[in-house]
Amino acid sequence: MAKLPIPYKIYLSEEEIPRQWYNLNAAMKVKHAPFLDPATGMPCTADALEQVFCGACVAQEQNKTDLYIDIPEEIRDFYKMYRPSPLVRAYCLEKALGTPAEIYYKFEGNNTSGSHKLNSAAAQAYYAKKQGLESVTTETGAGQWGTALSMACAYYGLDLTVYMVKVSCEQKPYRKEVMRTYGAAVIPSPSDTTEAGRKILREFPGTGGSLGCAIGEAVEKAVVTPSCRYVLGSVLDHVLLHQSVIGLESKAALAKYGIEPDIVIGCVGGGSNYGGLIAPFMGEKIAGKNDIDFIGVEPASCPSLTRGKYVYDYCDSARITPLAKMYTLGCGFMPAPSHAGGLRYHGMSPVVSELYHQGWMRAVAVGQNKVFEAAEYFARVEGILPAPESAHAIRVAIDEALRCRETGKKKRILFGLTGTGYFDMAAYKRYNDGEMSDTVPTDADLAAGFATIPDIPANK
Numbered sequence: 001m002a003k004l005p006i007p008y009k010i011y012l013s014e015e016e017i018p019r020q021w022y023n024l025n026a027a028m029k030v031k032h033a034p035f036l037d038p039a040t041g042m043p044c045t046a047d048a049l050e051q052v053f054c055g056a057c058v059a060q061e062q063n064k065t066d067l068y069i070d071i072p073e074e075i076r077d078f079y080k081m082y083r084p085s086p087l088v089r090a091y092c093l094e095k096a097l098g099t100p101a102e103i104y105y106k107f108e109g110n111n112t113s114g115s116h117k118l119n120s121a122a123a124q125a126y127y128a129k130k131q132g133l134e135s136v137t138t139e140t141g142a143g144q145w146g147t148a149l150s151m152a153c154a155y156y157g158l159d160l161t162v163y164m165v166k167v168s169c170e171q172k173p174y175r176k177e178v179m180r181t182y183g184a185a186v187i188p189s190p191s192d193t194t195e196a197g198r199k200i201l202r203e204f205p206g207t208g209g210s211l212g213c214a215i216g217e218a219v220e221k222a223v224v225t226p227s228c229r230y231v232l233g234s235v236l237d238h239v240l241l242h243q244s245v246i247g248l249e250s251k252a253a254l255a256k257y258g259i260e261p262d263i264v265i266g267c268v269g270g271g272s273n274y275g276g277l278i279a280p281f282m283g284e285k286i287a288g289k290n291d292i293d294f295i296g297v298e299p300a301s302c303p304s305l306t307r308g309k310y311v312y313d314y315c316d317s318a319r320i321t322p323l324a325k326m327y328t329l330g331c332g333f334m335p336a337p338s339h340a341g342g343l344r345y346h347g348m349s350p351v352v353s354e355l356y357h358q359g360w361m362r363a364v365a366v367g368q369n370k371v372f373e374a375a376e377y378f379a380r381v382e383g384i385l386p387a388p389e390s391a392h393a394i395r396v397a398i399d400e401a402l403r404c405r406e407t408g409k410k411k412r413i414l415f416g417l418t419g420t421g422y423f424d425m426a427a428y429k430r431y432n433d434g435e436m437s438d439t440v441p442t443d444a445d446l447a448a449g450f451a452t453i454p455d456i457p458a459n460k
Contacts, residue, residue: 012252012253017083019070019076023241024241024278025241026063027282028355036323036456038322049322061237075123085249093378097401104250109419116246117148118148119246120233121148129158134228135159135225146186160183162187162218163187200318204334210335211270211345216320233270234270240349243276246273246416262293263411263414267389268305268348269298271348271351282361286360294361296356299344302335308327309328309330310328313330317332319454327356332452372427375395375421387419
């Protein structure tokens with residue numbers, strides 16, 4: 001138990017910014033299955049991956065042995081502009097809920113991008129520049145990744161093309177303008193600028209797009225553009241590695257007061273913020289050093305963990321990326337145009353998928369209206385307007401705290417507040433006007449998505 005009173009905000013010093021990332025891959029006793037080359041059906045080689053991704057990121061992607069990987073000082077210098085981020089004790093929320101639970105949240109919205117995404121954007125832009133590249137491409141859903149990468153590319157002097165999911169581009173026009181302010185070219189996806197985009201438009205006329213669509217366009221643009229690579233904001237192992245600064249800082253801040261969480265909660269779309277938050281805690285659970293209850297929260301409209309299949313699938317809707325073994329709804333699944341654009345992805349991080357498959361964590365799917373109910377309650381009590389994605393974690397954190405009130409058990413709950421929702425006011429308006437809907441895919445909808453999963457020997 002802590003001897004000192006726990007402050008509202010627990011800050012680390014600048015010197016306590018982690019000097020190494022935590023490689024959850026190395027901590028896992030059972031590793032996830034390798035990526036497969038779609039042309040050969042064999043595990044992807046480093047050479048093949050380096051045609052798409054930066055060389056340093058490929059090396060990190062395939063590193064399954066080093067538990068800690070050094071953070072270059074140049075990246076730590078970038079981090080110092082906004083890290084360490086605060087760990088907040090939610091005293092006001094605890095009081096309002098009347099719960100014996102202690103609630104903590106790691107707030108990643110204290111930078112211009114408004115989210116945790118800058119942690120990996122800074123690293124990937126640095127490695128691209130160091131490799132001598134002139135430009136990079138990417139996709140973005142809600143726009144936080146695109147915003148973060150546009151900031152990092154401006155800092156390192158790289159050109160950037162962002163394929164933004166069309167429905168999110170329409171819902172969040174000001175986030176698009178932030179990207180353009182930092183120098184990025186932003187293209188609503190699917191578009192007619194790539195063969196991948198044109199194919200999707202032929203198959204799904206009038207679609208609002210998805211992260212899978214945008215990934216396909218960004219990868220195609222990268223491979224046909226000289227001195228260019230594709231960078232991804234979630235899903236892949238090296239992205240989760242970069243995001244481990246969230247979990248490392250959280251663990252260090254709690255340790256100052258002798259605190260270990262009983263429950264750790266994060267929203268899951270591709271898995272980057274969740275994987276980063278849980279990394280050092282999960283590593284210890286796998287080693288038998290704790291018994292934390294890890295919960296990943298996804299939208300009921302795109303329930304890859306709770307209703308998906310654990311198979312090899314394409315990471316994009318155009319079927320040009322490597323195949324990953326993951327929980328998926330099928331690369332052809334088109335999620336409903338929910339306002340949590342960052343969670344509208346058909347698949348899930350291979351690391352998170354393997355952890356879920358092994359039973360190291362559990363998953364919960366929640367509807368949009370319940371999410372925004374929690375978001376507004378949190379905003380009124382704690383004073384921060386959360387992003388719709390983050391509000392999924394808030395919803396379940398509140399539910400767990402209320403369960404503590406019912407049982408009388410005191411538990412320590414940690415959740416990730418991944419970003420702010422100040423560019424999401426159209427969504428809040430729809431909720432306040434009573435116009436928000438909850439779209440849950442039917443079994444027929446899921447069957448149509450599952451039908452797009454590749455019929456390959458690895459899935460037999």
